[in-house]
Amino acid sequence: MPELPEVETVARLVRPDLEGRRVRGAHVWWPRTVGESGEEAFARRVTGARIATVGRRAKYVVLALERGGRPAGELLVHLRMTGRLHVVPSTAEPAPYERARLDLEGRRALSFVDVRKFGRMTWVADVREALAELGPEPLGPEFTVAWLRRGLRERRRQLKPLLLDQTFLAGLGNIYVDEALHRARLHPLQSSERVAAPAAARLHAEIQATLREAIEREGSSFDTFYRTPEGQPGSYQHQFRVYGRQGQACKACGATVVKIVVGQRGTHLCRRCQRAPRRA
């Protein structure tokens, strides 16, 4: 499932092919992909604009548009579970499950493929306003030990749902939350306000280390899902300590990794490394 490291990988890979290129037009095969205002409005917003920069915020790929050198809104791409972005030759036939495409100058096109149709590629006038509700970037300057300790104490939520909440901290998903909690030796059901200062510091360090290592390995790939735009799978899935490893030995202590459900999400943990809270 594309989370921060996968989205960062996608942004880095498509950036060289997109920055500076003008959008010549748009094709939409699944209208909901481009949002509420509809396919024609979407095409009007992007056609003729130049892609100035390609960035990432949380799990969004952000394409900043310009017209005549002046800002002209942004394209926000959210891959959700199965979305993929590829730069393809403009002559390429529509791929299976291709939901939208931007034709670019230079005989290229940006193709958005999404089996489950949950992903979105929408135009917004102001990215800061559109994403104002998001919490800080886990690898950004706002995310400090002090900020995390305070944030945990101010809320009274189970750690896992809290870390998945994009308005609290933006970019983590099911995989990296499980990995970071295991590395920090914290139980996903632990109540946030009861996390002691040393544990909060551990959690901060392990969130950052997990994400940095995953970006280094170009994210995680499995099944027929996420691939880098070049078709290469990332390799971080081989580093998983608990995610998807139920029934196997914990890499830290040898106990058996178990899978439970927390907040409707499959959750992987080692009961020996991650001690259960007293009140669960």
Next chain:
DNA sequence: ATCCTATCCTGGCTGC
């Protein structure tokens, strides 16, 4: 404030 459930979707897996 927090939690719970349903919704969006489809391919792949399970079990009969």
Next chain:
DNA sequence: TGCAGCCAGGATAGGA
């Protein structure tokens, strides 16, 4: 082998 039914899962809305 065939097929119905369930599951995964990010984000969000609405109800408890």
